[in-house]
Amino acid sequence: MLTVDEQRAKVIAATRPLDAESVPIAQAAGRVLAATAHARVDVPLFDNSAMDGYAALFSDVEAATAENPVELEVIADLPAGSADEPELSRGRAARIMTGAPVPPTATVVVPFEHTRDGLRTWDAPAVVITAPFREGANIRRRGEELRAGDVVAAAGVTLGPLQLTAIAATGTDTVRVHRRPRVAVISTGSELAAPGADLTRGQIPESNSVLLAALCAEAGAEVVSVDTVTDEDAAFAALVDRALDDARADVVVTSGGVSAGAHEVVKNVLRDRIEFVAVAMQPGRPQAFGRLADALVFGLPGNPASVAASFEAFVRPALLALQGRAGVQRPMLRLATTAAWSSPAGRQQYVPLTLDRSDPAAWSVRPAAADGSSGAHLAAGLARADAYAVVPADVSAVAVGDLVDVMLLS
CATH class of the missing domain: 2.40.340.10 (MoeA, C-terminal, domain IV)
Structure with a gap:
């Protein structure tokens, strides 16, 4: 028998990342970067305030205390988004909100809570009662996080909400991602009946197609067809041809029909086209894998627990590798x-x-x-x-x- 690692290595060796495409970041959640994302602009884009307070000169307020407060004339009001650039001279300040551009001559931002009476009408004097701990306090400098051209996210990274917002914050609106693999799921067995159907003697509810479709979608694939078929060679062969020709599947995943019984439809139809092996795992010993045209084909056992374990061992790593994922194993x-x-x-x-x-x-x-x-x-x-x-x-x-x-x- 092959070990799990040996069979997985054969699968990964046959797998190549799919072509890349450009998509808007609003449509990129769950996709895998095909090209490193670089910052389009500096982050922050300009010197801005980290606090709601007053932009001032450090030399004016460095000795302020509650006993010896410093009063400043307020000459401007700067909300976030303001384009104003007031020039601050000695004894003057500008009321400023978080994220607003800092006046070019300002060397500190004093938070409202370090002033007497805190937030007041903008043209009232600012009375500073606590000195900033250093020059430049509460000012976020242009490019201190990233400079234009810096790497934001590397190729192979899966784009979740945090990665997408980081990319958007650098001024990028589209990303290069790998195409989602197109997967056809075929569940085999003459004993299978649709969930909810009235069962006759010998029948069982079909569940593998539900399991595999959900697992493939969770792994980032596009499930293009889901079928259940009896153990008739011609019917199964027709579904495989349809998956390859009509659905243009990159991956075909079957369940059942790969063991040593008398009615193993997958083995009967594909024994000369893909490899059938025994893998030293429990559950999931009988396995099949190979390529038909440009598609990867997986033949998994028929019991749901075997299907689930086999998917984790072989199919999921292949689906992630097709998408260019940097890591293909679960934590x-x-x-x-x-x-x-x-x-x-x-x-x-x-x-x-x-x-x-x-x-x-x-x-x-x-x-x-x-x-x-x-x-x-x-x-x-x-x-x-x-x-x-x-x-x-x-x-x-x-x-x-x-x-x-x-x-x-x-």
Whole structure:
């Protein structure tokens, strides 16, 4: 059997970032930068006030105290957005609001709370009762955070709200991002019935297409088709052709039909076109992967727990690599478990976990399944999972209190 790392390495080696496109930053949330974003303007763009108060000369107010206040004549009122540039001479000040341009001759801003009576009508004298701690206090200088041309965010970064606002603050309105991968999802099995349908003997509710479509969308992909098909070779082959030709999919993800049974439709149709292997993992041992035309094709097992674990191990890293992501692995922690379980010898185990975050200094985990088990057939327990334990192949048992490698899902 291949190890998980060996199979993942084959997947990543076959994956190349998709083409880049320019999009407005208002449409770029969740996208991955294809080109480094540089500041278009200095940040701040001009010397501006960090406080609501009075712009003044430091030499006028450096000795001010409550016992020996300094009174200044106020000659201007400067709200944010003002273009005025009053010239301050000795004994004169300008009332100024946070973010407003500082007069060129001002050398300090005195906050309202360091004056007597604080905020007053703008043309009343300012009475300073607390001296600034240094010249230049409360003035944000032009370019002190970034200069035009400086790097704001590097290629490979996923654009969240914080990254987008930083880019916008530097005067940039468009970014170069990788195209979202187009994904076709195909769930196979003659036993599958639509959720909510009346079930006859031998049928089960179909859930893998729901799972895979949601996982792909969460990973930044554009899901272009979602289908369920019986174990008929011709019907499955037609869906694959449609995904490649009509939907122009970059990735096709199937579930079911890859094992050693008599009605393995994915293997029957694609055995000569992609590779079918056994991977030393539990759940998720049977896997298929390859390329058809320009598309990556993943054949995952049929049980929902196997589908979910296989997606995390192989499909999600590929989707992120297609988008040019700098890192393609989920965050990992080492946490103590409050439950014990066994692990199959020689296979890397993925156990859905429930995280206990009630103590911020000592998170702990336990299996999400009600009985603490981790079989491939388990599906209902996934509703309680917010992480996976990734148990190495050389570990056969996990005891209460053991530290385990935990892959965070949220």
